Amino acid sequence: MPELPEVESLAGFLRERAVGRTVLAVDVVAIQALKTFDPPVSALGGLTVTGVSRHGKFLDLDCDGLHLVFHLARAGWLRWRDDLSGAKPVRPGKGPLAARVRLAPDEEGLAPGFELTEAGTQKRLALYVVRDPAEVPGVASLGPDPLADSFTADALKRIVGGNRTQIKGLLRDQKVIAGIGNAYSDEVLHAARMSPFKIASTLTDAQIADLHEAIVETLREAVERAHGLAAKDLKAEKKSGLRVHNRTGQPCDVCGDTIREVSFADSSLQYCPTCQTGGKPLADRRLSRLLK
Numbered sequence: 513m514p515e516l517p518e519v520e521s522l523a524g525f526l527r528e529r530a531v532g533r534t535v536l537a538v539d540v541v542a543i544q545a546l547k548t549f550d551p552p553v554s555a556l557g558g559l560t561v562t563g564v565s566r567h568g569k570f571l572d573l574d575c576d577g578l579h580l581v582f583h584l585a586r587a588g589w590l591r592w593r594d595d596l597s598g599a600k601p602v603r604p605g606k607g608p609l610a611a612r613v614r615l616a617p618d619e620e621g622l623a624p625g626f627e628l629t630e631a632g633t634q635k636r637l638a639l640y641v642v643r644d645p646a647e648v649p650g651v652a653s654l655g656p657d658p659l660a661d662s663f664t665a666d667a668l669k670r671i672v673g674g675n676r677t678q679i680k681g682l683l684r685d686q687k688v689i690a691g692i693g694n695a696y697s698d699e700v701l702h703a704a705r706m707s708p709f710k711i712a713s714t715l716t717d718a719q720i721a722d723l724h725e726a727i728v729e730t731l732r733e734a735v736e737r738a739h740g741l742a743a744k745d746l747k748a749e750k751k752s753g754l755r756v757h758n759r760t761g762q763p764c765d766v767c768g769d770t771i772r773e774v775s776f777a778d779s780s781l782q783y784c785p786t787c788q789t790g791g792k793p794l795a796d797r798r799l800s801r802l803l804k
């Protein structure tokens with residue numbers, strides 16, 4: 513799933529290529545992905561792309577004041593196409609294509625654009641056409657952006673204070689902090705040398721300062737690595753930059769201990785016992801059940 517660094521990079525990628533161009537049409541293939549009906553998608557046709565921005569993990573294509581906002585969800589992706597003029601008309605079906613944004617042809621007759629795709633059977637990719645991005649419920653409820661100047665250690669202290677949830681879940685909660693998902697919360701906690709199960713409200717001031725530094729540093733580094741990359745290269749870059757996430761069984765590159773995982777119904781987390789839990793493996797109920 514694309515998280516803050518990848519979405520930030522996609523926004524920059526789209527900004528470079530799409531701003532100043534006219535939208536020819538937006539073809540929605542996966543009808544269930546479109547969450548709004550007024551204004552209609554057809555209202556985007558003929559408008560000029562004036563800006564591209566990111567809100568948490570949402571991308572926002574500003575077309576002369578009308579916004580096409582989308583969230584790629586767990587299995588969605590964006591594919592830039594240099595020329596869509598020969599592309600086959602899209603028909604609703606079972607394929608991964610969810611929507612196609614076609615831009616007007618340039619002087620050379622190339623009509624570029626991009627496609628939003630979603631793999632798998634669980635369709636969660638979401639598209640909105642709104643006059644104000646804040647009309648999108650998931651955008652309106654976003655917590656502070658961790659890359660904003662206002663996200664200080666004090667701001668984080670206010671967030672964790674009195675919060676009785678586990679820090680891993682808190683970091684992933686978009687209403688608490690915007691843009692961090694399953695992968696970067698694993699990375700942040702590894703960098704902060706903190707157990708994912710630690711209860712937020714029990715953090716000391718020093719731990720909050722460490723966690724703050726880990727959040728900002730981890731995301732900034734990932735944004736820098738992803739900067740300027742083509743959309744198609746982002747996934748590989750994200751994967752190569754991760755130190756614990758999805759690396760179960762491999763050695764931790766900080767201490768050499770074996771990276772372990774805890775599985776849940778529909779996700780898993782990875783961590784290094786030596787770096788994060790005093791060398792003790794965390795209980796994995798699924799695994800202990802299998803071992804009985």
Ligand SMILES: [Zn+2]
Nearest residue numbers: 764767784787
């Ligand atoms: Zn380690």
